[in-house]
Amino acid sequence: AVMSSPTKKFKVKLPESLPLETPFLPPGRSVALYRTGEGVYALSLVCTHLGCIVKPSGKGFECPCHGSFFGEDGSVKKGPAPKPLAWLKVTGSAGSYVVDEGSAVPMGTYWRA
């Protein structure tokens, strides 16, 4: 279930109407973007257990393969996943962002433009 993509960087427009702290899932990518009071961040939706793609569920993400659950910041709420979901590098401005699926950044690295 691991998606490989030739280009790791992609552009995404966050809808103006996206409510704060609601994930936006760009089509065809395994990434969720959040806009918060702190800035924008992107989470990889690749489960850190065996690489299945996690799905939004309640206030977080559930892995369909073995039931891991992650919070909205990617933190592990329920195993067997050993590590949080990766935060990905985000740049850009004015609602138009570039996410680099190939570059992880430390959890808590918000992009403010």
Ligand code: FES
């Ligand atoms: Fe996600 Fe196993 S791959 S819990």
